[in-house]
Amino acid sequence: MAKRACVLCGEMAGSWSLCYITLCGTSQTLCEKCMRRYRDAAGEEKIALREYMARSPHLREGEEVRERLPQARVQWQRELEQAQERRQQEEQRQAQVKKTARCCGQDMTKLGVSTFQLGEHTFLGGDLDHLLSGSMKMAVFRCEVCGRLKFFDPEWVQ
Ligand SMILES: [Zn+2]
Ligand SMILES: [Zn+2]
Structure with a gap:
């Protein structure tokens, strides 16, 4: 060999x-x-x-x-x-995410990525229609102080 x-x-x-x-x-x-x-x-x-x-x-x-x-x-x-x-x-992007995913003076908790089923009437309005094919993935963050939720493009916060 x-x-x-x-x-x-x-x-x-x-x-x-x-x-x-x-x-x-x-x-x-x-x-x-x-x-x-x-x-x-x-x-x-x-x-x-x-x-x-x-x-x-x-x-x-x-x-x-x-x-x-x-x-x-x-x-x-x-x-x-x-x-x-x-x-x-x-690094810049991560710093930006960290800055945006804050509420009540502290970091929000990342709850994960959820797939949202979107009906005929979406609460997102018409601007995002090109993104939608019945469902949409979103990264969800929650503020542990006031309960506010924020949604992000999962690719942006991964
Ligand atoms: Zn070798
Ligand atoms: Zn808050």
């Missing part, structure tokens, strides 16, 4: 347990353990792993990789920035 070295740890792995990833347009082999590590890595850690692979003695098609590496680095950097941007937006 064909065995190949893992590009990260150098351990030989049988073809039945090899995992493949693409690095700079080339196919590289990883053992299962390193594949999990690579899959779970994010952001700078993932880039560091790719850089490590590019220098690995077990790298295959090394010439291609080195040739494409500068361009790939630009792309990795861009991905990193985009991920940071998304994280910032997410």
